[in-house]
Amino acid sequence: MAYAALSSLIYTLKQLLKPNQPFVCLSSTQHHVRSLYQNLSVLQVFLDDTTKETKDIETLKFIEKRIRDVIYKAEDKVDSSLRNIILADCGEKREGAAKFFEEELLKVVKDVDSPRKEVMAVECNKHGSKSAELATTPSSPEKSIIEENTIVGMEDDFNIIFDRLSSQTDELTVIPIFGMGGIGKTTLAKKVYDDAYIRSRFDKHAWVTLSEDYNQKQMLLEIASSITGINQEMSDDQLMEIVYRGLKGRRFLIVIDDIWSTEAWEQMQRIFPNDDNRSRILLTTRLKYIADYVSCPDFPPHSKSFLSPEDSWNLFTEKLFKKDQCPPLLVEIGKHIVQQCQGLPLSIVVVAGLLGKILDGSKLPDSFSILEDLETLHIETQENIDPMIISRDISLPNLNKLKLFGTRIPWEVVNLLAxxxxxxxxxxNRAFVGKDWKVDEDVVFHKLKYLHLYRCRDLERWELAAGSDNFPMLEQLKLYLLPELEEIPESIGEIMTIKSIRIVDCGSGVNTSARKIQQEQESLGNYELQLQIFPIVC
Incomplete structure (x- = not known):
């Protein structure tokens, strides 16, 4: 989501504004960093401010999408520039990299300024019309069509959650939604959360995404920022008190997305006061036992169902052909592809997006067999995807290069890419999630030469099967920002094709194991392995 990327970029800029850091030396660069930080703070307040009521809901959605697109590009520019400074091996190159960083920073400031102005305009228009807007909901035919299309096959789910959020039960109520990854839990929660009528019923709103590795401080910061606007470092106890006081006596709606443990819930529920004022907590999880644990007797957990074959086909054709009909020659193969997605909305959307990039609307082929010729694929998303859609159900026999960004595929299923x-x-890049990547002996990436892992922040252990050739052709390994990884598997040192290992911003254990691999290679007669290690820069 845009908020996570925005928070990440703001954190990076805060580090750059600290004294005695090596990146920002020129006063002009410091000015750009400070200006960008201030503009991003405006956008963060806008995303945090969930009291945004506006007559033009679609304009609001458009601005939020604009913010997301701008922030992703901005973060990539900043990270890439900083990486160039780190990798510069002499003073002259480092000076050039620093100058390039300043130029890129200036572009980013200009890019961010546009959505900032749009946000300010929305904020200005909002004041003075709040009471009138609270009494209205989108009713134009155009908006109805848009809202209907965004929840294809979820109408019944939407109505159930809508009714539970707007019920007359006074007690604080937890409403859990559970189901497997990619089935649409977050999409459903977001749709209800953004509904104008639902928002008008609550005084305070907040959305927090937890994921598998629960971080209490980050959760508290996000909620405190949404509820009170406070966004500064303090102890967990202080944050809990601020959140509790900010919610006390107010009717609130909190969405807790992607919770993985009952322990996380036990820690969280203490900050939510029960004032018998019809406050609600909407929670999503993949695990039924957690949904059962947090649910209230009157509102059993809601199981997010798979899409029916008809709804799956409707979603697929809507995303791929927009308002046009699917050409008759493509119906049979198209329905076969949709069937392989097994009713998972996210799989259907990703497949449709993939085909949409391949197919030219004016020159549609007779079948989807064009996929067999695909050699390069780049998938970028803000939600989890199931890799089965590209590794098993759709044949991509000639795929040579795969780039994933933001897909958050669990390590246990990354092996399917083999x-x-x-x-x-x-x-x-931010593509894989989880603490452990265990590659079994029957998993072989037969022709993989280049393995590049970026920002897998929670990966702790990477294990290869003893005595097996999981990566028999590997030539280049790049690890960037894997702070929790304990070490590189020793068996990497037995791969005779390995030529280069580059490590940036990883822990000392990774650095030590990389040096051992180099020694192992030299003992095998390979003195050409290039090892580059760039330590964490605080």
């Missing part, structure tokens, strides 16, 4: 027979390049 089913791509000609994959040579695997590049993952």
């Amino acid at each position: 089913n791509l027979p000609n994959l040579e390049v695997l590049n993952g």
